[in-house]
Amino acid sequence: MSRILVSDVKDFVGKQATVMGWVRIRRDHGKLIFLDIRDRSGIIQVVVNPQVSESAYKVAQELGVEYAVSIKGQVNQRPGKSVNKDLESGGFELEATEIKILAKAATLPFDMGSDDLKLELPTLLDHRGITLRHPKIAAIFKVQAAIIDEFRNYLKTQGFVEFQAPAIAPAVAEGGAAVFEVNYFGHKAYLSQSPQLYKQIVMSAFERVFSVNKIFRAEPSVTTRHLTEVVSLDAEMAFIDSWLDVKDMAEQVVRSILKRVEDTCAKELKMYKVELPKMIDKTPYLSLKEAQEKIFKNSGRDVREEKDLNPEDEREICEIIKKETGSDFVFIYGYPTKHKPFYVYPNPENPEVNEGMDLLCKGLEWLSGGRRVNDYDQLTKQVKDWKLDPNKIKLFLEAFQYGVPPEGGFALGAERMTMQILELSNVREASIFPRDMERIDERLSTQKKS
Amino acid sequence: MSRILVSDVKDFVGKQATVMGWVRIRRDHGKLIFLDIRDRSGIIQVVVNPQVSESAYKVAQELGVEYAVSIKGQVNQRPGKSVNKDLESGGFELEATEIKILAKAATLPFDMGSDDLKLELPTLLDHRGITLRHPKIAAIFKVQAAIIDEFRNYLKTQGFVEFQAPAIAPAVAEGGAAVFEVNYFGHKAYLSQSPQLYKQIVMSAFERVFSVNKIFRAEPSVTTRHLTEVVSLDAEMAFIDSWLDVKDMAEQVVRSILKRVEDTCAKELKMYKVELPKMIDKTPYLSLKEAQEKIFKNSGRDVREEKDLNPEDEREICEIIKKETGSDFVFIYGYPTKHKPFYVYPNPENPEVNEGMDLLCKGLEWLSGGRRVNDYDQLTKQVKDWKLDPNKIKLFLEAFQYGVPPEGGFALGAERMTMQILELSNVREASIFPRDMERIDERLSTQKKS
Numbered sequence: 001m002s003r004i005l006v007s008d009v010k011d012f013v014g015k016q017a018t019v020m021g022w023v024r025i026r027r028d029h030g031k032l033i034f035l036d037i038r039d040r041s042g043i044i045q046v047v048v049n050p051q052v053s054e055s056a057y058k059v060a061q062e063l064g065v066e067y068a069v070s071i072k073g074q075v076n077q078r079p080g081k082s083v084n085k086d087l088e089s090g091g092f093e094l095e096a097t098e099i100k101i102l103a104k105a106a107t108l109p110f111d112m113g114s115d116d117l118k119l120e121l122p123t124l125l126d127h128r129g130i131t132l133r134h135p136k137i138a139a140i141f142k143v144q145a146a147i148i149d150e151f152r153n154y155l156k157t158q159g160f161v162e163f164q165a166p167a168i169a170p171a172v173a174e175g176g177a178a179v180f181e182v183n184y185f186g187h188k189a190y191l192s193q194s195p196q197l198y199k200q201i202v203m204s205a206f207e208r209v210f211s212v213n214k215i216f217r218a219e220p221s222v223t224t225r226h227l228t229e230v231v232s233l234d235a236e237m238a239f240i241d242s243w244l245d246v247k248d249m250a251e252q253v254v255r256s257i258l259k260r261v262e263d264t265c266a267k268e269l270k271m272y273k274v275e276l277p278k279m280i281d282k283t284p285y286l287s288l289k290e291a292q293e294k295i296f297k298n299s300g301r302d303v304r305e306e307k308d309l310n311p312e313d314e315r316e317i318c319e320i321i322k323k324e325t326g327s328d329f330v331f332i333y334g335y336p337t338k339h340k341p342f343y344v345y346p347n348p349e350n351p352e353v354n355e356g357m358d359l360l361c362k363g364l365e366w367l368s369g370g371r372r373v374n375d376y377d378q379l380t381k382q383v384k385d386w387k388l389d390p391n392k393i394k395l396f397l398e399a400f401q402y403g404v405p406p407e408g409g410f411a412l413g414a415e416r417m418t419m420q421i422l423e424l425s426n427v428r429e430a431s432i433f434p435r436d437m438e439r440i441d442e443r444l445s446t447q448k449k450s
Numbered sequence: 451m452s453r454i455l456v457s458d459v460k461d462f463v464g465k466q467a468t469v470m471g472w473v474r475i476r477r478d479h480g481k482l483i484f485l486d487i488r489d490r491s492g493i494i495q496v497v498v499n500p501q502v503s504e505s506a507y508k509v510a511q512e513l514g515v516e517y518a519v520s521i522k523g524q525v526n527q528r529p530g531k532s533v534n535k536d537l538e539s540g541g542f543e544l545e546a547t548e549i550k551i552l553a554k555a556a557t558l559p560f561d562m563g564s565d566d567l568k569l570e571l572p573t574l575l576d577h578r579g580i581t582l583r584h585p586k587i588a589a590i591f592k593v594q595a596a597i598i599d600e601f602r603n604y605l606k607t608q609g610f611v612e613f614q615a616p617a618i619a620p621a622v623a624e625g626g627a628a629v630f631e632v633n634y635f636g637h638k639a640y641l642s643q644s645p646q647l648y649k650q651i652v653m654s655a656f657e658r659v660f661s662v663n664k665i666f667r668a669e670p671s672v673t674t675r676h677l678t679e680v681v682s683l684d685a686e687m688a689f690i691d692s693w694l695d696v697k698d699m700a701e702q703v704v705r706s707i708l709k710r711v712e713d714t715c716a717k718e719l720k721m722y723k724v725e726l727p728k729m730i731d732k733t734p735y736l737s738l739k740e741a742q743e744k745i746f747k748n749s750g751r752d753v754r755e756e757k758d759l760n761p762e763d764e765r766e767i768c769e770i771i772k773k774e775t776g777s778d779f780v781f782i783y784g785y786p787t788k789h790k791p792f793y794v795y796p797n798p799e800n801p802e803v804n805e806g807m808d809l810l811c812k813g814l815e816w817l818s819g820g821r822r823v824n825d826y827d828q829l830t831k832q833v834k835d836w837k838l839d840p841n842k843i844k845l846f847l848e849a850f851q852y853g854v855p856p857e858g859g860f861a862l863g864a865e866r867m868t869m870q871i872l873e874l875s876n877v878r879e880a881s882i883f884p885r886d887m888e889r890i891d892e893r894l895s896t897q898k899k900s
Contacts, residue, residue, distance in 0.1 A: 003689060005609075020689045020855065022853055023853075039657065040609060040611075040656055040657040040658065041609075066852040066853045067853045068688075068853040068854065068855040070689075102689075102853075102855040102856065103824060103825065103826075103853040103854050103855050104826075104853060105851065105852040105853035106826075106851045106852060108852065127848065128651070128845055129651045129654065129655075129845050129846065129848045129849030129850075129852075130848060130849065130852055132651070132652065132654075132655035132656075133654070133655040133852075138655055138656065141611070141613060141656075142611065144614075145611055145612040145613070148612065148614075149602075149606075149612065152599075156599075159455075159490060159491075161490075161591070161592065161595055162595045162598065162599065163591060163595070163882055164594075164598075164664075164681050164864070164881075164882060165883075166664075166679060166883045166885060166890075167617055167641075167664045167666075167679060168630075168641075168666070168678070168679055168885050168890055169890065169891075170890040170891050170892065170894075180618075180632050180633065180634065181632070181633045182630050182631070182632050182633075182641065183630065183631045183632075183633075184630065184678075184890065184894075185668070185670060185887055185894070187890075187894050189890055191617075191618075191632065198883060201578070201579045201582070202582065202882065204579065204582075204583070205579075205582035205583040205588055206490055206582075206588065206591075207489065207490040208490065212662075213664075214614075214617045214663075214664065216617075216618070218635070220635060228618070228634075229616060229617060229618055231614050238518075239453060239470045239520075239552075374553060375553065376553075376554075376556075394891075394892065395578055395579050395891050395892070396579065398577065398579045398580060399579030399580065400579075401555065401556045402516040402555040402556060402558065402579075402580055402583075403472055403473075403516045403517045403518040403552070403553040403554060403555035404518060404553050405470065405518035405552040405553050406552065414614070431614075432613055432614060432652065433615075433616045433648060435616060435618050437635055440616075440618055440619070440620040440634065440637075440639055441619075441620050441844075441845050442620065442844065442845070444620075444634075444635070444637050
């Protein structure tokens with residue numbers, strides 16, 4: 001008899017079915033053994049009654065938590081009072097007639113049977129191979145998969161083409177401390193910090209492009225927001241009228257991601273008892289100056305001469321906007337030109353500020369982007385003004401020598417969005433195998449220095 | 451007036467429309483200027499007639515190849531004899547009333563106006579930022595995007611969850627020469643050669659998983675099949691009955707990819723004058739032994755004692771199968787256990803050979819996979835027999851301590867499939883920014899050794 005998924009048991013009431021999965025919980029009640037069996041679709045209760053099957057009961061007595069099993073039996077509706085409302089399949093149970101052990105499990109180093117997995121972060125990560133099985137931990141990566149998939153899906157509907165950005169880079173256009181060096185056949189190479197220049201090259205051929213790829217940051221930082229390896233969701237679009245086209249596309253992408261998570265991850269959001277951040281019909285957008293003025297009026301904190309918003313400013317402006325409009329999101333644009341990368345487009349009416357933008361959500365930056373310099377002469381001038389070596393970005397500059405129309409783009413960090421949607425306290429929880437200064441799978445302190 | 455795409459001009463016959471794109475070709479005929487304008491959707495002919503618009507004509511006289519332009523005009527049907535059947539929009543033309551230059555272009559270093567871009571590979575790659583604009587080169591990456599997207603799409607319909615495999619790895623489980631070393635905050639780390647162990651870990655929680663990620667190979671090799679950075683399409687599935695389930699899933703994925711390319715890339719296939727490899731209803735599968743016997747019978751070449759098929763064998767067995775069945779594909783399984791990685795499942799009836807498999811297409815390996823060892827005791831024994839250090843794969847081994855059911859998986863290389871589908875002669879053509887021993891964007895010989 002071929003396997004059915006737990007989520008399909010509702011179609012088998014009164015019939016025989018085979019379920020395969022892992023023993024999540026075993027409870028012995030008098031002469032009965034109850035098992036919670038988990039498969040990729042959900043959890044179902046199995047009743048093992050020796051009066052129904054002596055042989056199944058015998059096998060069930062051997063079972064421990066995380067044993068992988070195949071269980072045949074009859075699907076029954078559970079009586080009203082014993083329906084488990086927390087489970088999608090909580091209205092059904094399987095009365096076992098045959099149990100096969102597919103793989104045994106050692107005794108778990110900690111309890112995985114409760115709804116919350118109460119472990120310190122290092123323990124959670126040291127045992128990623130086990131902790132990933134906990135439904136609430138697995139939920140994080142289901143939400144993340146939905147976020148990433150919807151980023152692609154939405155952009156495909158808008159005529160964007162996917163490309164594969166490289167990870168190994170020959171040089172670092174934007175200065176150098178925070179990159180990882182690779183020994184490349186005796187040459188120095190680096191891990192890419194951003195697909196920025198590559199996506200602009202590919203945009204110059206395909207007009208609208210996106211990539212989902214790893215970027216690498218070597219900042220020696222151990223904050224709750226830092227990873228050394230991050231999944232970057234990048235997009236770039238040509239033939240824009242102004243940076244507002246880029247802003248609108250970015251907003252639509254985020255809106256579409258939120259909708260997808262709402263539509264397909266209700267169970268996961270419920271586990272975390274969270275509501276999605278609220279995006280109103282038109283997300284407010286403010287220049288940096290306007291944001292600083294609002295902060296000054298709101299709390300008297302005078303940050304009007306600052307070149308950027310610091311984390312406190314970001315929190316405050318988000319609170320102000322939330323109060324004023326109900327929006328959890330706000331775009332901030334118009335940063336001081338000289339404080340941002342060379343490729344960001346200066347406002348022609350006031351070249352001191354640029355047409356770069358960030359999208360903040362509840363005090364955290366979700367997205368960064370804006371219009372880019374597309375004119376070749378202006379671009380080479382800015383490369384010079386920023387004191388960069390044009391030889392190191394030849395491929396990029398050459399593309400702009402041949403007619404690149406007005407264009408812009410943006411990037412989102414998958415882990416950060418996941419973290420904030422589920423209100424996790426540390427971005428490491430939102431990376432399936434997080435890399436940071438102190439860890440690559442295992443803690444580095446346990447390894448030798450080279 | 452908002453922009454329309456070239457592919458939509460058919461809906462604007464007799465009406466005004468604005469097209470934006472690049473000048474692909476300019477031809478001056480007496481008092482008329484003809485432009486081929488390329489956008490992301492296609493190519494359209496524009497007629498600039500000074501008697502229709504003197505001002506448009508004046509601008510057109512300035513235009514060179516690859517200028518980015520915005521052109522307003524009336525869409526007309528072309529008379530029957532002047533329809534360009536090679537173009538989707540060849541039945542229409544735009545009579546310009548207004549032309550705006552969005553960005554100028556320098557003079558191209560080579561001609562890009564013909565259907566084929568006849569450049570040596572190094573030149574093609576040295577100028578990737580320009581050559582990507584050639585429709586036939588762009589076609590390669592449209593096909594590749596379709597391949598990768600369909601890999602994901604099909605697996606999603608089968609309950610597979612996407613995960614993000616890491617690029618930075620702490621150690622190399624399978625020995626060591628051919629990996630890139632990364633200086634990781636003073637520790638030695640490596641670029642991942644394969645997400646194999648990670649996908650098995652994630653499978654042990656999610657049952658069915660896939661990833662699209664970069665893998666890195668440091669073999670000092672300059673063949674036409676080698677890249678140092680490759681897009682790997684990986685999948686892994688639990689609760690299989692036998693390796694045949696893995697084979698069937700792999701076949702369905704490839705079938706689905708071929709269908710997607712057929713359905714959505716007809717134009718691109720036509721440019722390359724290729725037909726898709728033929729996959730028959732049931733792709734033949736042979737053990738290594740059987741394949742070697744067939745080769746012996748076919749040509750008298752006796753490779754029956756070899757541990758693997760060499761490229762010549764792969765070509766020959768594919769030719770034999772093509773003749774016998776019409777199939778361009780053949781699975782080969784059952785390799786000598788000791789010649790394959792420790793995680794490949796030995797055939798229980800004959801442990802000298804394993805349940806690993808490859809899918810060959812016209813002499814080239816497209817896919818590699820098979821059943822894996824899932825029993826913890828067997829796995830630790832094989833780790834020992836293969837003389838590997840279990841401490842270096844602790845996270846992996848721990849997952850298998852806790853009930854991993856029978857499982858298997860496979861991997862495909864995106865560039866290789868793209869190369870063979872379009873019958874390209876070098877895999878570098880199928881990588882948008884290929885990395886090899888001699889090149890990261892630019893040729894390394896021009897750079898200093900570290």
